[in-house]
Amino acid sequence: MIEARDVYKVFSxxxxxxxxxxxxxxxxxxxxxxxxxxxxxxxKSTLLNMIxxxxxxxxxxxxxxxxxxxxxxxxxxYMTQKDTLLPWRTxxxxxxxxxxxxxxAKPERERLVREHIELVGLTGFERxxxxxxxxxxxxxxxxxxxxxxxxxxxLMDEPFGAVDAQLxxxxxxxLLRIWDKTKQTIVFVTHDLGEAIGLADRVVxxxxxxxxxxxxxxxxxxxxxxxxxxxxxxxxxxxxxxxxEALKGEFAEERQ
Amino acid sequence: MSRFAQPSEDEVxxxxxxxxxxxxxSVLPPWLVLAAKRCLALVLLLGAWELASGRLIRPFWxxxxxxxxxxxxxxxxxxxxxxxxxxxxxxxxVGFVLGTALGLGLGLLLGAWxxxxxxxxxxxxxxxxxxxxxxxxxxxxxxxxxxxSKIVLVVSVVVFFVLFNSITGVRQVDPDLIASVRIMGAGxxxxxxxxxxxxxxxxxxxxMKIALRYALAYAVVGEIMAGNRGIxxxxxxxxxxxxxxxxxxxxxxxMVCGLLLYEAVVRVEAFMLRWRV
Numbered sequence: 001m002i003e004a005r006d007v008y009k010v011f012s013x014x015x016x017x018x019x020x021x022x023x024x025x026x027x028x029x030x031x032x033x034x035x036x037x038x039x040x041x042x043x044k045s046t047l048l049n050m051i052x053x054x055x056x057x058x059x060x061x062x063x064x065x066x067x068x069x070x071x072x073x074x075x076x077x078y079m080t081q082k083d084t085l086l087p088w089r090t091x092x093x094x095x096x097x098x099x100x101x102x103x104x105a106k107p108e109r110e111r112l113v114r115e116h117i118e119l120v121g122l123t124g125f126e127r128x129x130x131x132x133x134x135x136x137x138x139x140x141x142x143x144x145x146x147x148x149x150x151x152x153x154x155l156m157d158e159p160f161g162a163v164d165a166q167l168x169x170x171x172x173x174x175l176l177r178i179w180d181k182t183k184q185t186i187v188f189v190t191h192d193l194g195e196a197i198g199l200a201d202r203v204v205x206x207x208x209x210x211x212x213x214x215x216x217x218x219x220x221x222x223x224x225x226x227x228x229x230x231x232x233x234x235x236x237x238x239x240x241x242x243x244x245e246a247l248k249g250e251f252a253e254e255r256q
Numbered sequence: 257m258s259r260f261a262q263p264s265e266d267e268v269x270x271x272x273x274x275x276x277x278x279x280x281x282s283v284l285p286p287w288l289v290l291a292a293k294r295c296l297a298l299v300l301l302l303g304a305w306e307l308a309s310g311r312l313i314r315p316f317w318x319x320x321x322x323x324x325x326x327x328x329x330x331x332x333x334x335x336x337x338x339x340x341x342x343x344x345x346x347x348x349x350v351g352f353v354l355g356t357a358l359g360l361g362l363g364l365l366l367g368a369w370x371x372x373x374x375x376x377x378x379x380x381x382x383x384x385x386x387x388x389x390x391x392x393x394x395x396x397x398x399x400x401x402x403x404x405s406k407i408v409l410v411v412s413v414v415v416f417f418v419l420f421n422s423i424t425g426v427r428q429v430d431p432d433l434i435a436s437v438r439i440m441g442a443g444x445x446x447x448x449x450x451x452x453x454x455x456x457x458x459x460x461x462x463x464m465k466i467a468l469r470y471a472l473a474y475a476v477v478g479e480i481m482a483g484n485r486g487i488x489x490x491x492x493x494x495x496x497x498x499x500x501x502x503x504x505x506x507x508x509x510x511m512v513c514g515l516l517l518y519e520a521v522v523r524v525e526a527f528m529l530r531w532r533v
Contacts, residue, residue: 073439087532
């Protein structure tokens with residue numbers, strides 16, 4: 001489905017050259033929920049950008065559905081870390097934009113938009129502009145905007161980073177519920193180990209810069225999952241322990 | 257929010273809170289109070305002028321508000337006022353609209369097409385640097401002493417303000433916004449219509465507001481240099497007769513026109529940019 005073959009990435013700027021990714025080999029299976037975790041600046045977001053076709057590898061290649069990604073990849077829905085809502089569009093019109101671009105008839109569009117506004121709990125805010133919403137609310141609009149047009153693959157870069165802990169659990173549960181139905185491929189970048197384990201089929205642990213894959217762990221927890229209860233189970237603790245052991249080292253070295 | 261059911265406790269509460277915060281101390285609406293205060297300031301200013309004229313300064317230099325008002329009334333009754341006002345407003349508004357349309361169309365296009373912009377940039381900059389006032393005689397020779405030459409002059413000034421601001425407006429649109437909409441399936445045209453053009457609006461209006469002042473100024477400049485119509489002509493011919501009152505009457509008309517038009521553009525801008533909070 002998605003394949004990274006021996007991917008390297010160097011960023012050059014006036015400040016100097018930085019090696020962001022070093023020899024990444026990874027393949028994502030269709031309908032898989034894959035989480036990537038690692039310290040800041042380890043190149044996780046860069047890898048997502050490459051899958052989306054926004055930047056290209058310095059060496060190696062990214063394949064999507066067997067084809068190399070050379071231009072913007074329209075098969076993916078990308079929820080970036082940064083807020084990319086169009087400030088001049090209301091919540092409703094922001095969520096509907098992808099459907100609009102696909103030429104969906106208005107009644108159908110409005111129905112889907114209404115459904116997704118409800119899904120992320122923003123009923124009553126349809127006519128608000130992004131500037132009138134809180135940061136957490138804007139994140140939810142972004143989630144709805146990405147889900148509404150059901151792209152084949154969804155790339156999410158810390159989608160629930162700015163959301164409070166309780167709402168985060170609600171949104172995670174919602175994401176899993178939708179994914180159970182749609183079975184899209186999801187590549188999910190997070191800083192939250194618990195989130196990664198709770199959601200994903202496999203968790204990829206990155207080393208600190210230059211980013212390399214340190215460990216790929218298959219999370220064998222049964223589905224459907226209850227993101228809240230799951231955390232109390234012994235298997236969860238076991239996997240958490242193992243991944244934390246791998247991850248911890250990356251942070252410890254950074255501090256020195 | 258429901259329209260049919262009884263308002264809930266919270267809805268009643270919200271309504272009361274909104275009302276209470278709007279009420280403030282005065283029974284009058286706030287905009288009326290502000291308008292009254294502004295009128296008072298204006299009356300004081302004109303009063304001071306009226307009193308100073310003839311006592312502190314000779315009326316020959318500064319005329320006086322009552323004389324100016326009388327002169328405006330005289331022009332209005334004689335019918336000249338409308339002819340001249342109409343000519344000036346026509347020149348500036350047609351020039352402004354054409355110049356804006358041209359600058360906007362070209363600017364958005366060049367903003368979205370960086371290669372073309374890089375090629376023609378020196379030409380744009382050179383023509384912008386050219387003082388349009390020096391071109392006035394050419395325009396008059398080419399287009400006559402009527403309205404057309406002034407319209408061309410106004411267009412030549414307005415177009416650059418809007419052009420450069422439109423280019424910048426498109427350029428400063430956040431690349432991440434562009435990328436996100438492209439991924440969602442936007443082609444070139446959709447990207448332009450849904451992201452680049454709306455993203456440039458704030459810059460376009462900034463350019464238009466400056467251009468508006470210049471549109472009025474250059475319409476008048478054109479009239480002063482040649483022609484037999486327009487407020488500029490009125491001012492010029494009054495000055496020729498050493499008639500300060502006539503000059504001030506004309507100038508005050510220009511001031512009021514400029515103010516009203518600016519206000520109109522600001523209103524349109526506020527509506528277009530209502531998403532900015």
